[in-house]
Every structure is written in C-alpha cells, then in structure tokens.
Amino acid sequence: MADVIRDPAAMSAWSEAARARGERIAFVPTMGALHAGHVSLLDEGRRRGDKLALSIFVNPTQFGPGEDLARYPRDLVGDLAKASMVDVAFVPEPAAMYPAGSQTFVQVRELEKGLCGERRPGHFVGVATVVLKLFNIVRPHVALFGEKDFQQLAVITRMVRDLDVPVEVVGLPTLREADGLAMSSRNAYLSPDDRKRAASLSRGLRAAKARHDAGERRAAALLDVARAELAVDRLDYLELRDISLVPIDVVDIDRPAVMLVAAFVGATRLIDNLRL
Numbered sequence: 001m002a003d004v005i006r007d008p009a010a011m012s013a014w015s016e017a018a019r020a021r022g023e024r025i026a027f028v029p030t031m032g033a034l035h036a037g038h039v040s041l042l043d044e045g046r047r048r049g050d051k052l053a054l055s056i057f058v059n060p061t062q063f064g065p066g067e068d069l070a071r072y073p074r075d076l077v078g079d080l081a082k083a084s085m086v087d088v089a090f091v092p093e094p095a096a097m098y099p100a101g102s103q104t105f106v107q108v109r110e111l112e113k114g115l116c117g118e119r120r121p122g123h124f125v126g127v128a129t130v131v132l133k134l135f136n137i138v139r140p141h142v143a144l145f146g147e148k149d150f151q152q153l154a155v156i157t158r159m160v161r162d163l164d165v166p167v168e169v170v171g172l173p174t175l176r177e178a179d180g181l182a183m184s185s186r187n188a189y190l191s192p193d194d195r196k197r198a199a200s201l202s203r204g205l206r207a208a209k210a211r212h213d214a215g216e217r218r219a220a221a222l223l224d225v226a227r228a229e230l231a232v233d234r235l236d237y238l239e240l241r242d243i244s245l246v247p248i249d250v251v252d253i254d255r256p257a258v259m260l261v262a263a264f265v266g267a268t269r270l271i272d273n274l275r276l
C-alpha cells in the first residue's frame with residue numbers, strides 16, 4: 001500500500017529526499033475515481049521512474065458553477081487498492097492547495113479557447129493552475145496524462161514549455177471499453193440506457209476515421225459521418241482540428257488531424273477524440 005501524504009510541505013520533503021538519492025520521480029496527477037485508463041498511466045509511470053507518485057485531488061477551480069464538483073465520485077480506499085504499484089499518494093485538502101488569499105492563476109491564452117475551454121469557461125485556468133502547483137510540490141521528472149483530455153494535454157504541454165517547468169510531459173493513448181467508450185470517471189454516472197448511447201461518441205469518431213481511411217479529406221463530410229452516429233441528448237461540439245488544435249477544412253496528408261467531440265448523454269458530459 002502506498003504512503004499517503006496530505007500535507008504539501010511533507011510531499012515536497014518526500015520528493016527532495018528521493019531526488020537527493022538520485023532517483024527519478026514519475027508522477028500521475030488525477031482527481032481519483034481511478035479506472036483502467038489511470039492504471040495504464042501508473043503502469044507506464046512505474047516503468048519510467050525509480051519512484052512513482054500519484055495525486056488524488058478533486059480540484060475545485062476547474063469546475064464551473066452548476067458542474068459536478070459536489071457529486072464527483074470519491075473513493076480513496078478503492079483508489080489506493082487499484083494504485084498498489086505507487087510509492088506515494090498525495091491527497092491534499094482544498095484548503096492546503098488554495099490557502100485563504102490565493103490569487104494567482106495560470107492562463108494558457110490561445111489553447112484554452114474553443115472546444116472545452118469555450119463550453120467550460122475558466123476550466124483550463126483551473127487545470128493549468130493546479131497542475132503547475134502539483135508540479136511545484138511533487139517536483140517530478142516526468143508526468144503522465146491521458147490523451148482522452150486532448151485539449152488539456154495541449155494546455156499543459158504549452159504551459160510547461162512557456163514557463164520553463166523542468167518536467168517531461170507524456171501523453172498516453174485513451175483506454176476504451178469493449179464497445180469503444182473512452183474510459184472516464186464520469187462513466188459511473190451513466191444509467192444503463194445512457195451507457196449504451198454513450199458508445200455512439202466513439203462509434204462516430206471511428207466511422208469518420210474509416211471514411212478518412214477510404215480517402216475522404218473534406219472536414220465537413222467527415223464531420224457529417226460522425227454526427228450521423230451520435231445518439232446523444234446535447235452536442236457540445238464536434239470539430240476537426242490539426243493536432244496543434246488549429247481548426248481545418250481539409251485534412252491534408254502532411255497535416256495529421258484529430259476529431260474531437262463533447263456531448264451530454266442524459267446529465268453526463270462526455271468527451272472523446274480520435275486521430276485521423
């Protein structure tokens with residue numbers, strides 16, 4: 001069982017000691033409710049570091065008013081059981097991460113525009129801020145994130161570059177259920193009927209990819225193919241972008257693209273993406 005550290009100063013001391021021994025620290029930041037996707041990040045972290053740190057923190061600053069902060073799934077005991085390969089779990093309280101008077105936030109100006117940034121105003125400021133704080137506390141050599149949160153990964157990668165944060169950011173492929181649904185802690189909210197319909201997001205993306213593989217290059221046509229599969233209650237966005245997230249009309253051979261979708265199935269907001 002991993003050591004659990006709640007105090008940021010104690011977490012930093014743990015990291016300092018590991019660094020002083022010349023150990024390489026791999027880090028997987030999470031909001032808990034761990035699933036197989038998180039476990040794949042932890043397994044890769046185990047391979048890349050001498051020491052493996054996990055954080056579990058449901059970060060209030062990345063949730064907007066009316067979002068699911070209060071009901072976000074929390075299961076520390078279950079999470080620690082799934083994370084048995086971890087050396088340390090950093091599980092801070094909100095007041096330790098955001099002491100009274102906190103007023104400094106990180107904004108990645110361009111990449112936070114559009115997609116989830118537009119639908120969830122302030123979300124990526126909350127994400128960038130907490131991830132930078134976690135990096136400063138945990139001081140990892142390498143940090144691992146899932147590609148399911150494609151825009152989040154782009155925002156974090158850019159922040160690390162722009163602010164000279166000495167950490168290697170690694171993105172790993174999305175893990176999927178047998179019917180293609182991207183693994184997500186929020187899948188736990190889905191009713192049986194919603195769960196079936198939720199698979200339509202990945203079905204749409206795969207249908208677009210198949211059409212792309214067959215030679216279609218027009219963005220509008222590819223988006224139509226995906227849209228036709230969607231059995232959702234509200235589409236937040238369905239877009240085709242190049243992999244640096246610039247919008248595109250035509251998918252060129254020399255310009256790899258990604259299709260991104262966000263939609264509500266029942267009351268649950270799901271996101272997914274697929275490279276073409």
Ligand code: PAF
Pocket residue numbers: 029030031057059062127130131149152
């Ligand atoms: O992807 C998540 O779980 C969160 O956005 C992260 C990166 C842990 C920041 O709170």
